[in-house]
Structures are given as C-alpha cells and as structure tokens.
Amino acid sequence: MPIAEPLDPARARRIAVVRLHVNGQAYAVAAPTHWTLLELLRYQLGLVGSKQGCDKGDCGACTVLLDGLPTLSCITLALSAEGRHVETVEGLGVGGEPHPLQRQFAERGAAQCGFCTPGMLMSSAHYLDELGRAASPVVRQQDIAAALGGNLCRCTGYTKIFEAVQAAADETCDRARALADGPGGAA
Numbered sequence: 021m022p023i024a025e026p027l028d029p030a031r032a033r034r035i036a037v038v039r040l041h042v043n044g045q046a047y048a049v050a051a052p053t054h055w056t057l058l059e060l061l062r063y064q065l066g067l068v069g070s071k072q073g074c075d076k077g078d079c080g081a082c083t084v085l086l087d088g089l090p091t092l093s094c095i096t097l098a099l100s101a102e103g104r105h106v107e108t109v110e111g112l113g114v115g116g117e118p119h120p121l122q123r124q125f126a127e128r129g130a131a132q133c134g135f136c137t138p139g140m141l142m143s144s145a146h147y148l149d150e151l152g153r154a155a156s157p158v159v160r161q162q163d164i165a166a167a168l169g170g171n172l173c174r175c176t177g178y179t180k181i182f183e184a185v186q187a188a189a190d191e192t193c194d195r196a197r198a199l200a201d202g203p204g205g206a207a
C-alpha cells in the first residue's frame with residue numbers, strides 16, 4: 021500500500037521542511053505544504069498510532085498533544101507545528117512501561133476495536149497532567165466527561181473507558197498526595 025498519495029508536479033514543488041519535536045525527538049521533515057499534522061505523523065514519520073477517522077474534526081481519533089494541549093491533528097496544518105512539541109500515543113509509556121492510562125485501559129477492557137483508543141488516551145493524558153498539577157487534586161466524573169467530550173467511541177458504550185480514566189486519575193491523586201506528604205508520609 022502506498023504511504024502517501026502520488027504528488028502531481030505542481031504539488032511536488034510546494035514542499036516545505038517542518039522542524040518540530042515529536043515525543044521528545046527533534047525532526048526536520050519534508051512535507052507538502054497542504055499536509056495536515058496527522059499526515060506528517062503517519063506518512064512521513066510512520067507514527068500510525070494517531071488514527072485517521074473522520075478526517076474532518078468530528079471524532080477525536082487523531083488527537084495528539086501540541087505543546088501540551090489536545091489537538092485534532094487531522095485539521096491542523098503540519099506547517100503550523102513548526103518549532104512546536106508534539107506528543108503522540110507512541111510516546112505515552114516510559115522506558116518500555118505502559119502509561120497508567122494504557123495499563124488501566126488494558127486491565128479494564130476499555131478498548132474493543134481500539135480505533136478511538138489513541139485519541140482517548142491522549143485526551144485523558146492531558147486531563148491527568150492537569151490533575152497532577154492541581155494544588156488539591158480531586159477526581160470528578162464531570163471533569164472526565166469534559167476531557168473526553170471530543171472523543172467518540174462506536175464500540176464500548178464509554179463505561180469501561182470512564183472507569184479506566186477514573187482509576188488512572190485516582191492513581192495520579194494518590195501520587196500527588198504522597199509527594200505532598202513527603203518521604204515520611206502523612207502525620
């Protein structure tokens with residue numbers, strides 16, 4: 021299967037080099053100027069975790085973090101990522117270990133076909149990042165619903181996904197409290 025549509029000669033002249041960081045690694049990537057960030061990730065860098073679902077900003081399957089914020093990469097021009105930091109689902113785990121969200125999704129059966137899962141994970145990862153930075157982190161169902169409001173799933177009915185995110189969020193709160201209590205723990 022071709023990795024990208026063949027370029028006609030006129031389009032081939034409109035190539036730009038985009039310099040960006042993806043999952044902590046610096047890249048200079050040549051791409052047609054009309055390409056989206058999703059196309060650059062999938063077809064030039066081979067990072068196919070971010071899914072090309074609706075390709076028009078409706079489903080959230082293509083969600084990545086752009087400078088830390090959830091972003092629909094299918095409606096984001098690759099050129100607009102110049103000099104910025106992108107995180108994709110491939111960069112979620114650390115040192116070969118799954119991210120707590122990935123572990124909880126697996127343990128709780130929160131993925132069925134899995135097509136929505138990368139986007140769900142990235143939106144949830146941002147929610148957990150925010151939670152971890154809060155002075156007094158509290159896990160609320162409405163916050164999880166808001167974080168996942170742009171991510172559609174056609175399989176699971178969402179219950180398992182919410183349970184997985186809640187469990188990972190509870191872990192985040194526990195870690196934040198342990199850090200706040202210091203090495204000796206709570207008095």
Ligand code: FES
Nearest residue numbers: 073075079080094
């Ligand atoms: S593929 Fe980007 S929102 Fe659906």
Ligand code: FES
Nearest residue numbers: 132136173174175
């Ligand atoms: S698990 Fe299939 S779309 Fe969500």
